[in-house]
Amino acid sequence: MKINRIIIGLSIVLTATYCGVKKSGLETPEYFPVPHYNFDNNPISKAKTRLGSNLFYDPLLSANNTISCASCHSPYAGFAHTDHDLSHGIYDSIGTRNAPPLFNLAWQDRFMWDGGIDNLDAQALAPISHATEMGSSINEVVAKLKEHKKYPGLFLEIYKDSLITGERVLKVLAQFQLSLISCNSKYDQVQKGAASYTPKEISGYNIYKSNCANCHAEPLFSTYGFANNGLVLDSTLKDIGRQKITLNPKDSLHFKIPSLRNLNYTFPYMHDGRFKTLREVLKHYTQKIQNSTTLSTELKNGISLTKKQQTDLISFLNTLNDRDFVVSQKHQINRSFFINTEGN
Amino acid sequence: MYLKTTYSCLFFLLCSFAVKAQKTTTEISFKLLFDNLPLELAKQYPVSEKDSLTIDFLKFYISDITFFKEGTQVGKSKEKHHLIDAQNSLIYKALCTIKKEKFDTITFLVGLDSKTQEKGIQGGVLDPTSQMYWTWQNGFINFKLEGKSSLCPTRKNKFQFHVGGFQKPYTTSQEVSLKTKGATPLVIKVDVASFFNAIDISQTNTVTSPNKNAVMVSKVLPTLFSVHEN
Numbered sequence: 001m002k003i004n005r006i007i008i009g010l011s012i013v014l015t016a017t018y019c020g021v022k023k024s025g026l027e028t029p030e031y032f033p034v035p036h037y038n039f040d041n042n043p044i045s046k047a048k049t050r051l052g053s054n055l056f057y058d059p060l061l062s063a064n065n066t067i068s069c070a071s072c073h074s075p076y077a078g079f080a081h082t083d084h085d086l087s088h089g090i091y092d093s094i095g096t097r098n099a100p101p102l103f104n105l106a107w108q109d110r111f112m113w114d115g116g117i118d119n120l121d122a123q124a125l126a127p128i129s130h131a132t133e134m135g136s137s138i139n140e141v142v143a144k145l146k147e148h149k150k151y152p153g154l155f156l157e158i159y160k161d162s163l164i165t166g167e168r169v170l171k172v173l174a175q176f177q178l179s180l181i182s183c184n185s186k187y188d189q190v191q192k193g194a195a196s197y198t199p200k201e202i203s204g205y206n207i208y209k210s211n212c213a214n215c216h217a218e219p220l221f222s223t224y225g226f227a228n229n230g231l232v233l234d235s236t237l238k239d240i241g242r243q244k245i246t247l248n249p250k251d252s253l254h255f256k257i258p259s260l261r262n263l264n265y266t267f268p269y270m271h272d273g274r275f276k277t278l279r280e281v282l283k284h285y286t287q288k289i290q291n292s293t294t295l296s297t298e299l300k301n302g303i304s305l306t307k308k309q310q311t312d313l314i315s316f317l318n319t320l321n322d323r324d325f326v327v328s329q330k331h332q333i334n335r336s337f338f339i340n341t342e343g344n
Numbered sequence: 345m346y347l348k349t350t351y352s353c354l355f356f357l358l359c360s361f362a363v364k365a366q367k368t369t370t371e372i373s374f375k376l377l378f379d380n381l382p383l384e385l386a387k388q389y390p391v392s393e394k395d396s397l398t399i400d401f402l403k404f405y406i407s408d409i410t411f412f413k414e415g416t417q418v419g420k421s422k423e424k425h426h427l428i429d430a431q432n433s434l435i436y437k438a439l440c441t442i443k444k445e446k447f448d449t450i451t452f453l454v455g456l457d458s459k460t461q462e463k464g465i466q467g468g469v470l471d472p473t474s475q476m477y478w479t480w481q482n483g484f485i486n487f488k489l490e491g492k493s494s495l496c497p498t499r500k501n502k503f504q505f506h507v508g509g510f511q512k513p514y515t516t517s518q519e520v521s522l523k524t525k526g527a528t529p530l531v532i533k534v535d536v537a538s539f540f541n542a543i544d545i546s547q548t549n550t551v552t553s554p555n556k557n558a559v560m561v562s563k564v565l566p567t568l569f570s571v572h573e574n
Contacts, residue, residue, distance in 0.1 A: 138473055
């Protein structure tokens with residue numbers, strides 16, 4: 001009797017633990033931390049993720065049906081906008097910041113370069129309604145979806161009613177973005193014991209650990225905090241970063257710390273895309289740090305690296321490129337959905 | 345043993361009936377006014393001999409309508425959040441459940457509490473299509489008032505108050521506490537003219553993000569509300 005109870009108790013605990021791991025519904029490596037995203041508010045399902053993917057790739061989200069999320073967040077660019085310093089939007093307009101890559105978003109608690117949005121579900125409202133991005137509104141998007149040939153049916157399948165609301169649209173968009181997990185680079189293979197570094201990469205890894213890891217911490221390669229990394233203020237953009245949101249002078253020139261994963265696909269770099277190559281980035285960190293009261297303490301004394309050390313560091317950074325992630329069919333446009341939807 | 349259980353069940357059932365019998369559902373109304381007369385959108389209201397103002401848009405949240413008698417809670421509204429929209433109707437009715445005794449105080453929040461704010465995207469009156477969720481920063485707008493006035497030295501003489509913010513130091517939801525004789529149905533007057541008596545729109549006319557001005561404007565909002573009693 002007592003043993004039975006123990007077994008029942010134990011199985012409850014085990015099931016609970018298993019569910020805890022599986023709770024997010026995302027497949028993630030063991031060495032990843034606990035996600036920040038609250039999955040209780042938006043439980044992941046395959047059908048919702050698929051619907052979110054269709055919306056992500058659908059230019060219907062913009063005022064004149066020309067710009068989709070993927071216009072600036074392309075899968076081949078690690079969901080960033082390769083070779084564009086500032087984002088491009090509707091009517092050939094140019095934005096004021098570089099489109100950041102989208103991956104491992106469940107582990108991030110603030111979005112946008114200034115962290116103005118702390119909720120992934122709400123984030124899409126920004127590009128949808130911004131005059132130089134999609135120039136639309138969530139109300140307009142919902143109205144168009146209601147008139148669409150295919151979407152009402154998809155909503156009906158998932159929610160058992162065909163009601164299309166702003167909440168549903170934003171939450172399925174979030175589901176697709178949450179599914180963008182980059183965890184199959186060489187670094188990840190090494191973590192899993194399936195590959196090993198070359199001597200050059202090992203040297204680079206050590207240089208990374210002593211110079212970069214405070215802000216670009218493993219395994220996500222960012223703390224996703226905010227910092228001033230000593231860039232000179234661009235006089236045309238006059239972007240003060242996080243201070244614009246918090247109104248706190250201590251946050252002047254603070255921008256979100258980007259991940260070092262997938263750098264090969266996500267150039268150009270920095271919030272305004274001012275550097276095209278990693279060499280330029282390293283030149284900045286080793287020679288061009290602009291001192292100011294809000295400069296990150298890690299950079300107060302500068303970073304000093306020889307040419308060889310820089311080459312080794314780049315070798316290590318290349319192990320963070322996740323080719324599987326950028327070519328994976330799973331994240332790409334569902335072409336069959338977009339056939340015969342013209343005129344909507 | 346079984347008899348005892350049956351009796352106690354019966355007792356509980358009776359008790360719950362007794363409690364239910366004491367409660368009553370009543371409506372409380374919020375009436376949108378300007379200078380004690382029904383608010384008219386797009387109407388020119390004179391504010392001085394030569395200046396006037398018009399209101400084009402008024403929408404705001406009310407949360408946690410609660411009733412008290414001598415400091416003890418005796419009732420609350422059925423829904424937690426209410427969105428009052430001048431374009432929909434000038435009278436907003438909220439269903440409330442109150443114990444069948446007179447209450448002496450009604451309290452509510454102009455805006456949303458921080459827990460609701462932190463939860464982000466939600467449905468119903470909180471759905472982002474209500475146009476009360478900010479797009480370039482966090483959170484819901486608690487109170488939205490837009491219009492024009494010759495007093496405003498702005499483009500097209502527009503004034504825009506999108507009052508929100510829930511993170512310190514810029515918290516903007518405000519509690520309102522009103523004394524009442526407890527007669528139902530209760531009518532709460534929302535007189536928008538009070539807003540313009542307190543805010544000099546020639547100086548403060550554009551507040552669209554959480555900041556000092558938003559906090560200052562939010563502190564005026566409770567003065568718009570009063571109990572209509574005969």
